[in-house]
Amino acid sequence: MSNCAISVENISKKYQISSGKQRHDTFRDLLAERLCSVFRRNGSGSSGPTSFWALQDVSFKIGQGQIVGIIGQNGAGKSTLMKILSRITQPTLGRAEINGRVGSLLEVGTGFHPELSGRENIFLNGAIIGMSKAEIRRHFDAIVDFAEVEKFIDMPVKRYSSGMYVRLAFAVAAYLEPEVLLVDEVLSVGDAAFQKKCLGKIEDAAKGGRTVVFISHNMTAINSLCERVIWVDSGKVVEDGSAAETVKSYLAKSVKSLDLCEEVWHDPGEAPGNDMVRLHRVRVRRQDGSLSDPLTMQTPFLTEVECWNMIAGAHLHITLHLYNAEGVIAFTTASLEGDRPMPAGLFRCVCSFPGELLNSGQHRFVVLVVKDSNSVICKHESRVSFDIIDVRERQGAYFGREPGVVQPVLKWTTEYLS
Numbered sequence: 001m002s003n004c005a006i007s008v009e010n011i012s013k014k015y016q017i018s019s020g021k022q023r024h025d026t027f028r029d030l031l032a033e034r035l036c037s038v039f040r041r042n043g044s045g046s047s048g049p050t051s052f053w054a055l056q057d058v059s060f061k062i063g064q065g066q067i068v069g070i071i072g073q074n075g076a077g078k079s080t081l082m083k084i085l086s087r088i089t090q091p092t093l094g095r096a097e098i099n100g101r102v103g104s105l106l107e108v109g110t111g112f113h114p115e116l117s118g119r120e121n122i123f124l125n126g127a128i129i130g131m132s133k134a135e136i137r138r139h140f141d142a143i144v145d146f147a148e149v150e151k152f153i154d155m156p157v158k159r160y161s162s163g164m165y166v167r168l169a170f171a172v173a174a175y176l177e178p179e180v181l182l183v184d185e186v187l188s189v190g191d192a193a194f195q196k197k198c199l200g201k202i203e204d205a206a207k208g209g210r211t212v213v214f215i216s217h218n219m220t221a222i223n224s225l226c227e228r229v230i231w232v233d234s235g236k237v238v239e240d241g242s243a244a245e246t247v248k249s250y251l252a253k254s255v256k257s258l259d260l261c262e263e264v265w266h267d268p269g270e271a272p273g274n275d276m277v278r279l280h281r282v283r284v285r286r287q288d289g290s291l292s293d294p295l296t297m298q299t300p301f302l303t304e305v306e307c308w309n310m311i312a313g314a315h316l317h318i319t320l321h322l323y324n325a326e327g328v329i330a331f332t333t334a335s336l337e338g339d340r341p342m343p344a345g346l347f348r349c350v351c352s353f354p355g356e357l358l359n360s361g362q363h364r365f366v367v368l369v370v371k372d373s374n375s376v377i378c379k380h381e382s383r384v385s386f387d388i389i390d391v392r393e394r395q396g397a398y399f400g401r402e403p404g405v406v407q408p409v410l411k412w413t414t415e416y417l418s
Contacts, residue, residue, distance in 0.1 A: 003064055004062070005064040005179070006060075006061065006062040008060050010059055011093065011094035012058070014053050016050070058235070058237055064099075066206075066211055067206035068211075068213050068226060068230060069216065069226035069228070071216070071217075072231060072232040078184070078232050100179025101180070102181075102182065104183075105184065117155055117156055118144075118153040119153050123136055142171075146174075147164070170198050174202075181211070181212045181213070183202060185217060219390065222243060224392075227243060228240070228241065228246075229246040229250075231249065244391075248391070251294040261386055263282050263382060266280075271308070272378065272380040273378045274378065275310055276309075276311055276371070276378075277314075278307065278378075279307055281304065281348075282306075282365065284301060286299055287301055287352065295387065297356065297360055297388055297390050297391075300354050302353070309342050309343070310344060315342070316369060318334065318367065318369060319332060320334070320367060325363070328405055330363070330405040330406060333351055356407070356408060356409040357407070360389060363385065363386055363388060364381075364382060366380070366381050368380075
């Protein structure tokens, strides 16, 4: 038997985006189009069909037993690729071959019949991927236990919450032992405990020799679970290589560009402040001087604040309030050693942040200029924002975000007592 589990050769997928007649890949798409057409007025559509290439000339091979991550921003073509691999839709050009039974979890409820009960859907999904009733019965109790839906197993799944739905769908996809497991970004529906269970199950599947293709925006999970990562952007493969290098390249290009790491006022008359002090610049940058690499939890970085002092001899210092994305203040720091008489003119205060301090997520500053150690003469809520990325390789089954504002690396010791 070939050692290649998945072979993708020059796949391209084109969609028509217009209000006129077009091809539909699923019955749901066709039904939605028919319903929408009822409400359209004559002549209200677009002037003619336009095409959109969701994928363009994508090629790669995945060996048996590999766990491969697919990353990219929303709309990059990742989910379209997974639908082609799952035989939900056909490519416009090229072909994909998969050796072995395929289990897929692409979106909540894929493959479930809403009118059937949870029990009936388990047997239906097993039959679809070619399992016998005996095989399905052997795994039935484990599926129900994992999904935590024992009380509702004979209820139609249309009455399930989204969390119950996705728990059962994942359990079915994971426990019916497909040789190839395709998982799209659906785990975000569940809570942290459920995500931990699912990521652990994905890791177990890979260790058991099954092939796993995993789409996620969780770079920690991608970096820790996957041997190899394929980066897709605008329907094309940008990079295909080791997890660490590909994730680093993706973050440097795709995430760094979303940050606003500097704001500058060239004219003191338009800058925040008053007749005593005016801001000139607020900036965040890596300590090593790199302008392209993102800030990770391990990256030391600098915060620079430049001000025009309007009054010679004023005793000034800078205070920073650091907030996370939830608006919680992480801590306050101040340049108290700079509280001394200052000449009139431009001055700069630099604060050094060590690595292994902040938790992952978005952060922003409030900048205060303080006179005589106790009088705030200027307060500015800076638009500067920066994202701390978690790309640590972790042991264990949980790869989600840890709670807390800071995430310091502290020294621990363990000793045997008796």
